[in-house]
Amino acid sequence: MQTSFAALLTILGMALVTYVTRISGLWLMSHVTLSTRMKTWLGYLPGTVIVALVAPTVFSTGVAEAGAALATVLVMARTRNVLLTILVGVSVVWGLRMLQANLR
Amino acid sequence: MSDDLLLAPGPPAEEPVAFDVKGGVVGARRTVPIALSVCAYGLVFGVLAQQARLSLLEVFLMSGFVYAGSAQLLVLSLWSMPLPIATILLTTLIVNLRNLLLGAAVSPWLLRISPFKAYSTLFFLSDESWALTMGEFAKGRRNAAFLLGSGLVLYVAWVGSTVAGRTLGDVVHDPARFGLDFAFTAVFLSLLVGFWNGKSDLLPWVVAALVAVTAAHFLPGKWYILLGGVSGSVAGVVRHAD
Numbered sequence: 474m475q476t477s478f479a480a481l482l483t484i485l486g487m488a489l490v491t492y493v494t495r496i497s498g499l500w501l502m503s504h505v506t507l508s509t510r511m512k513t514w515l516g517y518l519p520g521t522v523i524v525a526l527v528a529p530t531v532f533s534t535g536v537a538e539a540g541a542a543l544a545t546v547l548v549m550a551r552t553r554n555v556l557l558t559i560l561v562g563v564s565v566v567w568g569l570r571m572l573q574a575n576l577r
Numbered sequence: 578m579s580d581d582l583l584l585a586p587g588p589p590a591e592e593p594v595a596f597d598v599k600g601g602v603v604g605a606r607r608t609v610p611i612a613l614s615v616c617a618y619g620l621v622f623g624v625l626a627q628q629a630r631l632s633l634l635e636v637f638l639m640s641g642f643v644y645a646g647s648a649q650l651l652v653l654s655l656w657s658m659p660l661p662i663a664t665i666l667l668t669t670l671i672v673n674l675r676n677l678l679l680g681a682a683v684s685p686w687l688l689r690i691s692p693f694k695a696y697s698t699l700f701f702l703s704d705e706s707w708a709l710t711m712g713e714f715a716k717g718r719r720n721a722a723f724l725l726g727s728g729l730v731l732y733v734a735w736v737g738s739t740v741a742g743r744t745l746g747d748v749v750h751d752p753a754r755f756g757l758d759f760a761f762t763a764v765f766l767s768l769l770v771g772f773w774n775g776k777s778d779l780l781p782w783v784v785a786a787l788v789a790v791t792a793a794h795f796l797p798g799k800w801y802i803l804l805g806g807v808s809g810s811v812a813g814v815v816r817h818a819d
Contacts, residue, residue, distance in 0.1 A: 479660050480635055486662065487652065487669045488642035494673040495702045498680020499687050499695060507681055513817050515678045517781050517810035519647060520772040522672050523765050524782045525789035525805025526651060530762045532790050538759065545763045549770040555617040562763030567756030 537569035588719050594689035600720025604710070604727035611705050612734035618646055619735050621764050622653075623742015624749065624757075629653040636743040640736045644701070648672040649739075650764060655799055664799065671803060679707040686714060686721050694721070701728025780816055785809025 501507065531542040545562035552558065588594055619640075626636045631653075639649055648669045655665050679702055680687075687695040698721065706727040713723050749757065772778075789805030796804075 479662065480631075481638070483660050483662050483665055484635065484639045484642060486666050487639070487645075487648070490666055490669045491643050491645050491648060491673050491676070492700060494670065494676040495680060495699045496696055498677045498682070499684045499699060500680075501677070502681045502684035503688055507678075510814055510818070512678060514810050514814045515675055517778075517813040518806060519672060519675050520769065520774075520778055521781050521785035521809030521813070522651070522802060522806030523647065523769050523772065524785040524809060526654070526802050527762050527765045527769070528786040528789040528805065529793035529801060531766075532786065533794070538762070541756075541759055542762065542766055545766045546770060549767040553770075555614050555621075555764075555767055558767045559617075559621060559760055559763045562766070563756045563759050565756075566759040570756065 535573075537566050537573060540569050541566035588686055588689065588714070592719060594686050595720040596690045596694050596722045596725075597720065598722070600722035601726030601729075603720070604706075604713070604723035604725065605730045606726075607709055607713075607723075608706065608727040608730040611709070612730050615646070615705065615731050615734045616738040618650075618764065619738025620742040620745065621760055622646065622650055623739045623744070624746040625650070625653055625761050625764075626739070626743050627746025627749075628758075629656045631656065631743070633740065633743050637736070637740050640739040643669075644703075644732055644735060645669070645673055646703075646735065647768060650761070651802070654761070654802075661798070668799075668802060671806060675704075676702060679704070683707065683710060683714075683721075683724065686719065690721050698722075698725040698728065701725060701732055703728065703731055706731055777813070781809040781813035783809075784812040 527542070530538055532539065541562050544565040545558055548561045549555075549558040622640075623636060631639070643649055651668055651672055652665050655661055655668060680699060683702075687698070702724070706724055709727050710724040713720075749755075785805040785808065787805075788808045789801040792801035792804045
């Protein structure tokens, strides 16, 4: 696991891209105003990207993953405790997988 | 993201906007409880980074230079050799585009301090610090160093906990056996609960999920993330326009 040049370059590139997004709001506001439509789009982005990321795992992997996902969301919505939520999600997926393996 | 915060009136023109140590300390203090939950994400990121074969140095550099939780977590799923640099950068850009909104919302205050202070402070901009700062400004307090103080606390928490998590990761072997591979999905699902703003998110999220599942089935690689994310958010904009 040596740090490769490509990995360093990727990390620096990510850093640059991220910093540009952080300062572009201030920079833009001193020059133009954002349209409502643009603001709406930017507001939806983080949520939809994360939904897209997890959807294949949640909906088309198996019953264990779908069940564990449901448990995860419910625990987080009720407790807002990140570590507990992850612990429950991991335990449920592990339990359901065991159950499936033994039923087969 | 709350629209009313975005439309918040700026500071009155005749009142100065301060930027001093006192404001920074207040921001730092107010952020400590939130830093604990950031540490939880950081620990999990570190463990998952070990599974994605990032070295301790790479985790340290990424957290220190990029300092963006959701983007860093997402990139782990793309981290395979040879590194798909263009996809990684594009994904980072899309996930972090929301910073543009956060920066725009604090701009009425930041435009009133020196550009050097403003642009340095913005390196530490995050969802959590932004929300706390906007709350502070809404109460009529005008010390822009609050954002910097808050950001610094979360920065130390993030870098420290991700490095600790990466070290911890060396101890865990064969993560799938214990269902630990699901931790990645669980982290994002818990983040999603925080992003949920009510019914208006339903349509964009359903579209994002449908497109992602379909794209993951028919397309190679990780294109489903960007395709689903962009089409879901566009669906939200189109519905808004009606």
